[in-house]
Amino acid sequence: TTGAIATDPEKHDVEYLTPISVGTPSQDLIVDFDTGSSDLWVFSTEMSTSDIKGQTMYDPNNSSTSEKVQGSTWKITYGDGSSSSGDVYLDTVTIGNLTVPNQAVEAAKKVSAEFTDDSHNDGLLGLGFSAINTVQPTPQNTFFDNIKGILDAPLFTVDLKHGAPGSFNFGYIDPAAYIGNISWTPVDSSQGFWGFTSPGYAVGTGAFRNHSMSGIADTGTTLLLLPKSVVSAYYKEIQGAQYDSDQGGYIFPCSPTPPDFVFGVNNGIVTVPGDMVSYAPADSANQNCFGGIQKDTGIGFSIFGDVALKTSFVRSHGSIVPGHYADCD
Numbered sequence: 001t002t003g004a005i006a007t008d009p010e011k012h013d014v015e016y017l018t019p020i021s022v023g024t025p026s027q028d029l030i031v032d033f034d035t036g037s038s039d040l041w042v043f044s045t046e047m048s049t050s051d052i053k054g055q056t057m058y059d060p061n062n063s064s065t066s067e068k069v070q071g072s073t074w075k076i077t078y079g080d081g082s083s084s085s086g087d088v089y090l091d092t093v094t095i096g097n098l099t100v101p102n103q104a105v106e107a108a109k110k111v112s113a114e115f116t117d118d119s120h121n122d123g124l125l126g127l128g129f130s131a132i133n134t135v136q137p138t139p140q141n142t143f144f145d146n147i148k149g150i151l152d153a154p155l156f157t158v159d160l161k162h163g164a165p166g167s168f169n170f171g172y173i174d175p176a177a178y179i180g181n182i183s184w185t186p187v188d189s190s191q192g193f194w195g196f197t198s199p200g201y202a203v204g205t206g207a208f209r210n211h212s213m214s215g216i217a218d219t220g221t222t223l224l225l226l227p228k229s230v231v232s233a234y235y236k237e238i239q240g241a242q243y244d245s246d247q248g249g250y251i252f253p254c255s256p257t258p259p260d261f262v263f264g265v266n267n268g269i270v271t272v273p274g275d276m277v278s279y280a281p282a283d284s285a286n287q288n289c290f291g292g293i294q295k296d297t298g299i300g301f302s303i304f305g306d307v308a309l310k311t312s313f314v315r316s317h318g319s320i321v322p323g324h325y326a327d328c329d
Ligand SMILES: O=C([C@@H]1CCCNC1)N1CCCCC1
Pocket: 034, 035, 036, 037, 077, 078, 079, 080, 218, 219, 220, 221, 299, 303
């Protein structure tokens, strides 16, 4: 069995939203597939309406296949301070043509303001390792762990694009999704994430600099967060770039286009084109742009978020194949 589902970027590629169906008859929700966490949680009819602003809710009472997991609860706090919590049901979950009949669906009772204000997002579907699922007393499996056994191959790929639909594929590697060879790198899942170590980076057409950067591939993080020494070396090459503490990051004149940022993945490279480093307008006044590459200070490792994953520079696509990080030239 294999499956594929399209995923669509929100404005500025801030997040990528993907349709899923839950329950019987099916309730269609649109959620954020997040390789940086491992809970499938959704807005639900158990929430107070003041925490809901346009999202679609899962209603377990309207599903003939929902089964409450008695005594189980969940609570998750993300690195950006956002959080949510609630209780747990088993229900049918379908992604494209792939169905898990007894998937743990974590129904929210409370969500923080960041989620209430994100009106198009009905929840998160974790694609990290089940070891960091937050359900207590018994942690639950991710959709991927539940479906893995019937897939032609125990893998999924991520193909995000800048301002255009991309896809999450399950059980196969689409040869049309890349050109040339895939480069693979070992995954360190000891923290429950898709961890890997990049051997170094280059700025524009400059020489490659050996500089080990350990981090995670996180589809749920918007930007590329790297060690401050690497980030300052990059922005040193941009005339007028500066760290703006009010905005909490480096900003720089939107034109001319900044240099590309290249990072290594095993023996391959991924190139973030300069025009994608300009993440979004920072201030209309003097035409500054907010950088898509920022410091990973305080997290303890780097985060290769969407800015790193969506790049397709001339001949290369980034895609993640669990067990390996694939970059294809
Ligand atoms: O909370 C997160 C991210 C937030 C954005 C969405 N993906 C998960 N973590 C990943 C980095 C280490 C701390 C946990």
